Amino acid sequence: EADIYQTPRYLVIGTGKKITLECSQTMGHDKMYWYQQDPGMELHLIHYSYGVNSTEKGDLSSESTVSRIRTEHFPLTLESARPSHTSQYLCASSDGRTFNSPLHFGNGTRLTVT
Amino acid sequence: QKEVEQDPGPLSVPEGAIVSLNCTYSNSAFQYFMWYRQYSRKGPELLMYTYSSGNKEDGRFTAQVDKSSKYISLFIRDSQPSDSATYLCALSNTGNQFYFGTGTSLTVIP
Numbered sequence: 001e002a003d004i005y006q007t008p009r010y011l012v013i014g015t016g017k018k019i020t021l022e023c024s025q026t027m028g029h030d031k032m033y034w035y036q037q038d039p040g041m042e043l044h045l046i047h048y049s050y051g052v053n054s055t056e057k058g059d060l061s062s063e064s065t066v067s068r069i070r071t072e073h074f075p076l077t078l079e080s081a082r083p084s085h086t087s088q089y090l091c092a093s094s095d096g097r098t099f100n101s102p103l104h105f106g107n108g109t110r111l112t113v114t
Numbered sequence: 115q116k117e118v119e120q121d122p123g124p125l126s127v128p129e130g131a132i133v134s135l136n137c138t139y140s141n142s143a144f145q146y147f148m149w150y151r152q153y154s155r156k157g158p159e160l161l162m163y164t165y166s167s168g169n170k171e172d173g174r175f176t177a178q179v180d181k182s183s184k185y186i187s188l189f190i191r192d193s194q195p196s197d198s199a200t201y202l203c204a205l206s207n208t209g210n211q212f213y214f215g216t217g218t219s220l221t222v223i224p
Contacts, residue, residue: 006157041216042116042213042215042216043214045212050210090157092157098209099209100145100209102146102160103158103160103204103212105150105157105158107155108155108157
């Protein structure tokens with residue numbers, strides 16, 4: 001079973017606040033990803049990382065940043081939350097040592113911006 | 115055009131039925147094919163993973179890939195109420211980037 005943890009599970013916050021969504025994995029995976037999931041829509045890639053000090057933007061990366069200082073930790077920060085950021089945020093990881101390793105997901109953070 | 119097309123359903127079947135879930139794709143470069151199950155308020159859980167045409171079986175689940183038709187399927191035999199979830203297909207060409215369907219919502223009625 002995949003061991004990837006996201007906190008908080010639920011967050012309600014006002015417009016303009018800075019927030020950080022936490023993601024940690026204990027599997028030693030090199031690759032980590034942040035996705036946004038909305039009902040009836042495919043997952044959209046926000047950011048990804050292939051290792052420590054490596055981060056890249058995905059399709060939907062505007063207004064958010066990530067860092068990868070440690071292998072196991074990949075936090076996502078919204079500098080100024082807006083109602084349009086209301087969504088489910090999923091963190092995932094995969095084993096970079098295996099070429100075709102599938103993604104393993106956390107249980108997500110449900111964010112509501114009022 | 116979306117990379118991956120998946121019928122969103124919802125799909126409702128009686129317990130014990132055989133369920134067929136499907137995705138089509140347009141990019142022939144996709145080599146790796148995954149099915150995820152997502153329960154309400156949970157993250158997607160890897161169910162099946164394959165990288166070749168043909169069938170792969172795991173218990174009541176069978177994943178089928180037809181690369182010539184760009185069509186993948188997940189079959190669930192003897193469906194149970196605990197199978198009620200949203201099923202996502204995911205495809206990858208390099209193993210680095212993944213393309214997802216929108217998910218099919220399945221309800222198995224006791």
